[in-house]
Amino acid sequence: MSPIPKLIQLSSGHAFPTVGLGTWEVPNSATAKVVYEALKTGYRLIDCASLYGNEAECGEGISKWLDEGNSREDVKYTTKLWNSENGYGNAKRAIKRCLEKVKQLGYIDLLLIHSPLEGPKMRLETYKAMQEAVDEGLVKSIGVSNYGIKHIDELLAWDGLKYKPVVNQIEISPWLMRQELADACNERGIEVEAYAPLGHGGKINDPTVTKIAARKNVSGAQVLIRWSMQKKHIPLPKTKTVSRLAGNLDVYSFSLTEEEIRELDHPKAYEPTDWECTDAP
Numbered sequence: 001m002s003p004i005p006k007l008i009q010l011s012s013g014h015a016f017p018t019v020g021l022g023t024w025e026v027p028n029s030a031t032a033k034v035v036y037e038a039l040k041t042g043y044r045l046i047d048c049a050s051l052y053g054n055e056a057e058c059g060e061g062i063s064k065w066l067d068e069g070n071s072r073e074d075v076k077y078t079t080k081l082w083n084s085e086n087g088y089g090n091a092k093r094a095i096k097r098c099l100e101k102v103k104q105l106g107y108i109d110l111l112l113i114h115s116p117l118e119g120p121k122m123r124l125e126t127y128k129a130m131q132e133a134v135d136e137g138l139v140k141s142i143g144v145s146n147y148g149i150k151h152i153d154e155l156l157a158w159d160g161l162k163y164k165p166v167v168n169q170i171e172i173s174p175w176l177m178r179q180e181l182a183d184a185c186n187e188r189g190i191e192v193e194a195y196a197p198l199g200h201g202g203k204i205n206d207p208t209v210t211k212i213a214a215r216k217n218v219s220g221a222q223v224l225i226r227w228s229m230q231k232k233h234i235p236l237p238k239t240k241t242v243s244r245l246a247g248n249l250d251v252y253s254f255s256l257t258e259e260e261i262r263e264l265d266h267p268k269a270y271e272p273t274d275w276e277c278t279d280a281p
């Protein structure tokens, strides 16, 4: 297969890394160091959310790396508006709060609506505030998370749409393939970001994963991250363990065969590890 590039271009025109670091449940006391070490290791995408409570610490880790002479354009920082931050005025205030937490960065690269759960009116009002944040230069690109096809099509059909969502961040792994949703995103020019690509850590020691990992002389985590990349997702593996960072990013120099991909695929499985709201009304 042809090599997977380190960067792709989003529909907003901005470059975006093909693997990122998840930061959910990274303790506040560890976040700045993990993020800084991740950037030194070569990560260029940090995924956070107002829900996670460690936005300021992510900003601290990124700033430390920038202070060493690195370029702001080379790192992408994502955050997400939580359900309670939906609604036009509410979202406007929340966006300011998000930016205030990482003010050294100057802007947010990618802002997502965390879920569709608040219903059609709130979803579109929130998105209106997000679009205005792009116009105000607070945010570079906007997108959605946990959206099903009907939520995406609602947004694409909205007469107020000015900036298409660049990504849909959803849980996808070999045990939750969501092929129809992923295909629909791709057909609409929306990149799929894969959260919980390691099954929240629970699939790293799966027997098939372990067998393939041994054959390739890589770790189980690397096999799962590479599976995600070969499905054209942008995986967001999380680790709070500095010694695991390098391995989880060392996923560009080997590839899985079509046969190995087939062995890993579980198209009939349905094993979400977090929440499920792609089917919300």
Ligand SMILES: NC(=O)C1=CN([C@@H]2O[C@H](COP(=O)(O)OP(=O)(O)OC[C@H]3O[C@@H](n4cnc5c(N)ncnc54)[C@H](OP(=O)(O)O)[C@@H]3O)[C@@H](O)[C@H]2O)C=CC1
Residues within 6 Å of the ligand: 021, 022, 023, 024, 025, 047, 048, 114, 145, 146, 169, 170, 194, 195, 196, 197, 198, 199, 200, 201, 202, 204, 219, 221, 222, 236, 237, 238, 239, 240, 241, 244, 247, 248, 274
């Ligand atoms: N938009 C949304 O609704 C959601 C978004 N997300 C995003 O996706 C990210 C990733 O998902 P997450 O649920 O955290 O789960 P992951 O699938 O990334 O798994 C993380 C777990 O795997 C462990 N792990 C990581 N690397 C290795 C390794 N090389 N060897 C052994 N164990 C390893 C981690 O342990 P340790 O940390 O102890 O090293 C942790 O327990 C989140 O952090 C968040 O940024 C996640 C859920 C929902």
Ligand SMILES: O=C1Nc2ccccc2C1=O
Residues within 6 Å of the ligand: 024, 049, 051, 274, 275
């Ligand atoms: O990373 C996350 N873990 C979660 C668990 C429940 C709801 C949202 C999330 C996240 O965004």
